[in-house]
Amino acid sequence: MPSKVYVTGLGIISAMGAGVDETLKSFSTGKTFVRHPEILKTLLKDQFPLGEVRFSNEELKSLLQIKTKQSYSRTSLLALMAAKEALSSAGLLESPLGIGVISGTSVGGMDKGEYLYDGFIRRKGKFNLHDAFVHDCGDSTNKIVEYLGTRAYSSTISTACSSAANAIMLGARLIKSGKLQRVIAGGTDALARFTLSGFRSLMILSDEHCKPFDQHRKGLNLGEGAGYVVLESEEILDKENRTPICELSGYANTCDAFHQTASSADGNGAWLAISQALELAGLYPNDISYINTHGTATPNNDLSESMAMKRVFGEIMPPFSSTKAFTGHTLGAAGGIEAVFSALSIRDNIVFPNLHFQDKMDETGLIPQTVFENQFEIKHVLSNSFGFGGNNSSLVFSAC
Amino acid sequence: MLRKEIYINGFSSINPIKDLDEEGDVYRCVEPDYKNYIDTGSVRRLGKIQRIALVGAKMCLEDANLIVPDAIITGTGLGCLSDTEKFLGNMLDEEAGLHSPTSFIQSTHNTISGQIAIMLKCHGYNNTYSHRGLSFERALEDACLLVEEGTENVLVGAVDEIPESTLRITQKIKTFHSETNKEEPVAGEGVHYFIIANSKLHENSIRLLGSSSLAEEVSYEDVVLECNRVLFCAGIEPNEVDTIVLGNNPGLTEPHYQQLKEELFSHSSVLQFKNLVGESFTASAFGMILACKLLSGEVPDKRFYLKNNNSKAKTVLVYNHFKGTSHSFFILQNV
Numbered sequence: 178m179p180s181k182v183y184v185t186g187l188g189i190i191s192a193m194g195a196g197v198d199e200t201l202k203s204f205s206t207g208k209t210f211v212r213h214p215e216i217l218k219t220l221l222k223d224q225f226p227l228g229e230v231r232f233s234n235e236e237l238k239s240l241l242q243i244k245t246k247q248s249y250s251r252t253s254l255l256a257l258m259a260a261k262e263a264l265s266s267a268g269l270l271e272s273p274l275g276i277g278v279i280s281g282t283s284v285g286g287m288d289k290g291e292y293l294y295d296g297f298i299r300r301k302g303k304f305n306l307h308d309a310f311v312h313d314c315g316d317s318t319n320k321i322v323e324y325l326g327t328r329a330y331s332s333t334i335s336t337a338c339s340s341a342a343n344a345i346m347l348g349a350r351l352i353k354s355g356k357l358q359r360v361i362a363g364g365t366d367a368l369a370r371f372t373l374s375g376f377r378s379l380m381i382l383s384d385e386h387c388k389p390f391d392q393h394r395k396g397l398n399l400g401e402g403a404g405y406v407v408l409e410s411e412e413i414l415d416k417e418n419r420t421p422i423c424e425l426s427g428y429a430n431t432c433d434a435f436h437q438t439a440s441s442a443d444g445n446g447a448w449l450a451i452s453q454a455l456e457l458a459g460l461y462p463n464d465i466s467y468i469n470t471h472g473t474a475t476p477n478n479d480l481s482e483s484m485a486m487k488r489v490f491g492e493i494m495p496p497f498s499s500t501k502a503f504t505g506h507t508l509g510a511a512g513g514i515e516a517v518f519s520a521l522s523i524r525d526n527i528v529f530p531n532l533h534f535q536d537k538m539d540e541t542g543l544i545p546q547t548v549f550e551n552q553f554e555i556k557h558v559l560s561n562s563f564g565f566g567g568n569n570s571s572l573v574f575s576a577c
Numbered sequence: 578m579l580r581k582e583i584y585i586n587g588f589s590s591i592n593p594i595k596d597l598d599e600e601g602d603v604y605r606c607v608e609p610d611y612k613n614y615i616d617t618g619s620v621r622r623l624g625k626i627q628r629i630a631l632v633g634a635k636m637c638l639e640d641a642n643l644i645v646p647d648a649i650i651t652g653t654g655l656g657c658l659s660d661t662e663k664f665l666g667n668m669l670d671e672e673a674g675l676h677s678p679t680s681f682i683q684s685t686h687n688t689i690s691g692q693i694a695i696m697l698k699c700h701g702y703n704n705t706y707s708h709r710g711l712s713f714e715r716a717l718e719d720a721c722l723l724v725e726e727g728t729e730n731v732l733v734g735a736v737d738e739i740p741e742s743t744l745r746i747t748q749k750i751k752t753f754h755s756e757t758n759k760e761e762p763v764a765g766e767g768v769h770y771f772i773i774a775n776s777k778l779h780e781n782s783i784r785l786l787g788s789s790s791l792a793e794e795v796s797y798e799d800v801v802l803e804c805n806r807v808l809f810c811a812g813i814e815p816n817e818v819d820t821i822v823l824g825n826n827p828g829l830t831e832p833h834y835q836q837l838k839e840e841l842f843s844h845s846s847v848l849q850f851k852n853l854v855g856e857s858f859t860a861s862a863f864g865m866i867l868a869c870k871l872l873s874g875e876v877p878d879k880r881f882y883l884k885n886n887n888s889k890a891k892t893v894l895v896y897n898h899f900k901g902t903s904h905s906f907f908i909l910q911n912v
């Protein structure tokens with residue numbers, strides 16, 4: 178019988194703040210933290226509100242006590258903040274040896290790379306050649322390994338918006354197969370002009386605060402951040418007599434295989450991912466207490482995801498919400514940030530609200546949870562992350 | 578350690594190898610005859626490396642007598658750079674402008690696995706690893722883990738390209754060879770795919786007996802220790818390894834290759850490959866391709882051979898590293 182996999186630590190940084198406690202306080206304000214950027218230097222700053230982390234790179238380095246002149250992309254600084262908190266909250270910061278690190282990212286060090294390219298190739302503006310070493314996806318993972326001193330297995334996944342969810346899924350599979358006992362898994366992405374311009378070119382950015390699942394939704398708000406969970410085997414928790422936050426009871430990775438940037442109208446890939454994750458968890462749809470949706474507020478995703486949810490849950494739809502109205506869409510970090518939210522949902526019996534919802538979608542008639550709720554016991558949470566290229570991943574967390 | 582028997586039922590490689598020795602700063606892929614494998618009309622907007630990857634995937638599936646795999650995994654060190662460079666250029670030209678999204682869409686690392694899935698209508702597990710010099714190794718490990726978990730056929734491979742601007746930057750930071758800096762390896766591109774399966778296709782199928790990696794810069798003793806450990810787990814004595822494939826770059830002083838060849842495998846035939854395909858974060862995948870060719874009875878180009886014992890290859894060890902880090906070992910055998 179493969180070992181169960183438990184969540185024992187949480188770490189997060191986003192527009193809502195640094196750390197779990199600050200994030201929960203931010204949720205209680207009931208207001209979005211998406212606003213026009215102050216740190217990202219972009220000509221589009223007055224046009225699009227973004228979920229920007231309120232710390233500059235220098236401030237992050239200071240918080241992390243990084244004094245070296247080595248290049249750090251913003252993506253890796255965000256990763257370090259969240260990964261450190263996760264390990265600390267699991268009580269493992271002083272004993273990091275042997276802990277696997279699996280991280281997802283889609284931006285990598287592009288926040289630095291785009292300046293390097295402009296300066297070195299196009300001869301416009303200042304650049305630092307050393308930034309070339311931090312451009313690739315693997316760099317932020319290596320920085321986590323180095324900073325935490327794990328000196329063990331590490332890997333980097335890059336599957337757009339499902340990167341972190343896939344990283345967490347891999348972590349669980351490696352633990353179940355006995356290859357690792359402990360893993361830090363999640364993802365990170367920083368804002369970059371490249372990405373902002375890219376999403377704009379797709380015409381899926383909203384110039385207002387996004388409205389997930391609303392009939393009049395106009396698109397997403399881009400965000401940044403990092404979210405990591407510490408996963409541990411049942412065996413090691415039994416041996417050390419420690420109590421986990423919750424169990425990672427199910428997961429699935431499927432492919433929509435429809436179009437590079439659009440999901441199929443009937444949400445086929447999403448339906449498969451949700452169904453398979455539930456099956457692995459040994460759960461029926463009506464066992465789910467809360468769904469933390471992908472809910473980017475694009476016309477396409479929210480319809481596709483709603484259709485998939487209807488196919489799985491039928492008439493008995495659990496409370497669901499998109500927390501992206503608070504944080505923005507953090508791309509490669511989303512699955513990790515939302516895994517943290519899912520674990521908190523179980524730990525504190527919370528259903529997070531879906532901000533800015535006014536009118537239900539004509540096609541589905543679904544109404545998300547619009548107010549903060551903590552009166553009911555949360556037993557099982559489904560978290561969806563659906564990325565470009567049809568990479569659909571779902572995770573199920575369970576109370577234990 | 579692999580708990581289940583893992584077979585390689587098909588493989589394909591699109592790479593820079595030409596009849597005449599390549600010269601210059603970079604070895605670029607020889608483009609295949611696209612129309613034999615893919616609908617060129619529907620993929621005309623894709624970047625070159627993505628079109629090549631689609632062909633590589635198709636060729637590999639044909640080799641394995643498969644139409645659709647159960648899962649698709651790609652390892653790529655640097656991702657789809659041509660499209661990245663293109664969109665970056667457009668964005669920097671006019672930051673506030675509205676640009677065509679095509680190259681942005683195609684710049685994401687998972688475009689390759691995604692496009693293959695769209696082409697094949699494959700709804701199974703789909704993943705992309707980008708972990709620098711171990712990108713292919715991580716993809717392969719996941720494929721083997723899937724097979725252990727019960728998946729039948731996994732299409733797993735490695736893709737890396739090196740367009741002009743990236744080449745210039747990597748030459749400047751001395752990662753790769755240039756006219757002014759000849760002490761570094763020559764950059765090379767490649768698309769290599771395998772079908773990893775839980776059962777053999779035919780009597781002469783290839784078995785993947787073991788694989789391992791070491792991320793850091795390590796001593797020769799550590800390399801020997803790990804090499805022996807992987808062999809032991811695979812149930813193979815060092816003297817049973819009749820052929821080794823090494824990832825050394827010709828003419829360069831690099832750790833471990835020479836010593837390993839002379840001390841542990843003085844009895845084996847020795848092949849190299851970076852003299853023909855160049856260096857990249859995923860070059861080790863070609864090492865595995867070469868091992869597969871040998872085990873399939875193919876007689877490789879004599880330019881690969883450093884030492885030829887003229888014996889039929891039965892048990893092959895591949896050892897590669899990327900500039901002293903990201904060491905990997907693969908052990909393959911024909912059944």
